[in-house]
Amino acid sequence: MPADHTSALDPSVSRSPRGSLLPWFFRMAWRDSRRSRQKLLFFSLSIVLGIAAMVAIGSFGRSLENAVEQQTKALLGADLLVQSRDVFTGPQKEFLDALPATQSEQILFSSMVYFPKADGTRLAQVGGLSGDFPYYGEVETFPTNAWTQFKRGEGALVEESLLHQFDAEVGDNIKVGELTLPILGALRKVPGDNEFFASLAPRVFLRMESLAATELLGDASLARYRRFLQFDTEAQLESAVTQLRDRRDELQLRFDTVEERKENLGEALRNLYRFLNLGGFVALLLGSIGIASAIQVHVRQRLDSVAILRCLGATSGQAFTIYLIQGAALGLAGVIAGTALGVGLQQALPLAFANFIPIEVEFAVDTWSALRAAGAGFLICMLFALLPLLQVRTVSPLAVFRRDLDHVPSRDPWLYVVYGAIAIGVVAFALSQTQRWQHGVAFAGGLAGALLVLFTVARLIVWAVRKMKWKNLPFPWRQGLASLHRPNNRTLLLMVSLGLGTFLILTLHLVQHSIVRELMPENQASKPNAVLFDIQSDQKDGILKLLEEQNLPALGVSPVVTMRIASVKGRSTEDLIKEKKIRNWVLRREYRSTYRDHIADSEEMISGEWVATASPGADVIPISMERGIAEDLGVGVGDEIVFDVQGIPVTTRIANLRKVDWRRVQANFFVVFPSGILEEAPGFFIVTTRIQDSQQSAAMQRVVVKNYPNVSTIDFTVVLKVVEGIVEKISFGIRFMALFTVFTGIILLITAVLNSRFQRLRETILLRTLGASSGQVMRIQVIEFLLLGFLASLTGIGLAVGAHFLLTTFVFKVGFSVPVLHLALAIVLNCLLTLSVGLLASRTVLKRPPLEILREQG
């Protein structure tokens, strides 16, 4: 070697063996991000809201669930209700007493009660109560302290309508059997007591201790014996329920849990959770797409650097690692900020909206679920980020010589792996949220379909614009249209991100609209909340006229014919009672059946078929039976039951089973006959109406009782209020979620447009260098942005309407309706937003000296 080596090139500085490159990857990722860091951090914003939504939704959803749970528990007043038609037997008592629960006992039976002051008697449902019931919810009385007095055993509580009927006041006496005691107040609402249809009689509550003095319990055959139980833990409750179920034959106890009541709340509650999950996921997806498009732009700007690195001897894997680290850091920054925001939001929300939110939102942050949401969010986000990042792998070092070459990514097999992983990730995530693989697969499939449509439309636009001749158009128009198809165009990028954003947000909005519409009070306004019953045939017209005078609508008039069961599947009631397989009261009770040729809108047929009419001459009459009672009787479609209709045996066959929506106050019936059979049988009528307030209710009841003393009225407004309370919470949850996602979508849109400005940077500056006025440059951009915004919105809207149809029909099971005005508004807003953000973004570019930018872009 020559002696004049500079020390730098001294061969004695030996080539040490290759060490780990890992630290270098991080160093390179850090160095390379210089001057892009702010931009990258800004773009990580797009995932922030998505993650925040996920984190906040977890606990927001749980708060909501708790609130609904509490309210649902009030529907029962306890964790578990056990009842029997007979006095609890020794073994039954033994079993119940051994349960680790606080218990209250109640005995309910029908009896005449007497109001001495008005000298009136009335059939009422008398209840004796012991213990601290209710464990959940409040008993509402007037005056409010009446319940406390009642618990001290100072008197009776009487149904408010009954007091109105007899003009009785607090302090007056009431006589129940042999016992006369003072009226402490009016009963308005009792947790758990919404099974009015079983009795249809006003309530009178006594303390258990007073019950003996009435001397009514001797005739206990029609009494119901109940225990309300409250458990300390969910596990204790579950074990009790399991025992009740397993030892059903031995114990012969009917029971009811909050879970079952909640089941009754039906689709409304399920829809809430489905929607919350859907909303959170959509927010995350939007964020991930935002990140992916940010990285796409970033990577495109770095392709030259990658080519240089490859020339210097970096393998494609090494170059990829550098940008993967950048992408991961970007995602991580977003996820950390998002988690912080989500947690912060949870703290701030209750403070900010305390007066608007109909529920109490918990302050507690569930660390585990927040971390899980953040982790899942990060994973999904990274999968999306990999799509653009993989381009780095396919950059050829040759690109250093031909920088104008459009970097068309060659087919990288890893791309398919990532697509597969995204599909699996989306399905898995949807699965973990919906617990139904069909939903997960449908969700992923829908998304893929939407992407395909957007890609295709984008390609079509590029193709169409290129094919057409625009020679006669003014310069800005020609340029604007040409920007749609020129190399390096942003048509695909904007079409996909704008279109997908519009699609997801609009779908969410439309579904929200449909669910809430279904729940809205407007639609409940025409639904009945009071029932008049025991109306004789000759009183029917009079009652209807009277309602009309009171300005009350007669919302439903149902004929009722009473009957008893004579035999089931060929076996007589007596035999069945001896056999003890079916509970006594189910066999012995009086069935109040109706007849009509249609299924009511509060009902849903679950099996068999509806028979509208039958001829009196038929041997066997097809009937419809309520699902629950059919289960109690152990019968199904096709089974034969003989009814004793006031002395005449009528043979029937079950033609179908019905499910009844308990939320509706309708005259709900266990058995419905077809038209043409019972019309001549002696019976009475039930009329349902809707009252506005308790004054109107009292006035109506007074008039009815005065003219038709035998007609009773029950006001269900209080029960319905509980239901409306729950519904209100659910609608709020759904609306809130939708709003959150809309914000994420707007951020996505802004990111997408901001991102795309780099695509045209050079061209814009060259145009300006060549002497185009900033006005001309502006017009070109307006045209491009407007066209893209419009076309993307249109495609997104088409997709959203389709998805909305599928979702409302198959998942949420609510009515499908499209608010056209909202759609039009969506287009206008979308275009305006795209345009203003686009112009704003390019303005900042146009203001900088062209030289600076040209130099930067090298």
Next chain:
Amino acid sequence: MISDAILDVQNLSRTYTSGGHALTVLDDVSFALSRKQTCAIVGPSGSGKTTLLGLCAGLDLPTNGFVSIAGKRLNDLNENERALLRNEHIGFVFQNFQLLPNLTALENVMIPVELRGERGSEKQAEQLLQRVGLGDRLDHYPAQLSGGEQQRVALARAFINRPHILFADEPTGNLDAETAKKVVELIFEMNDELDTTLVLVTHDFELAQRTQRVIRLRGGRVADDSATVSA
């Protein structure tokens, strides 16, 4: 054929197919260079000089023929192995410098060493930058340097791994005569110091004259090779 050839090019052809019809850019090019040799490739624009350089450096694969560097046939290596080979044996200087825009001069020079997972490259890079006269511009970004300065940074980067062979594609094409001269001096000095084989693509006749061998391309073929004439 030279037995101790560091670069051996045999019957090299490259055909591009675009839009259905084939375009032969290089046609049966053969030559070999031994260690320390300097060689210029000249020819009209579009004659295939850059294509040839790219193939020699393993940036692309030939349609026919083969290239060997230090006895290794590039065709037999996969992409990653060729990258490794580039890192260990090859230095590059481009017409438009090709510095990483977000890295300082010093960081740019360090990359090849760092890519090998070696430490202590900073001192080495610093000394090299001093050697090319940029000792006081270590922390400057490419955008803050003139074209000549950028090319000198690129030179430092090309030499830091003490490559066996340096490819320079019109290294002075973007520089004024004065600066170009300085850069050329540097290339030859360092080439001499490190016993590097030099392959220079240039339009500059004077510059070509300074090399030991001149290969003239025309239409993708070797039109003239001073080695064959003089030999």
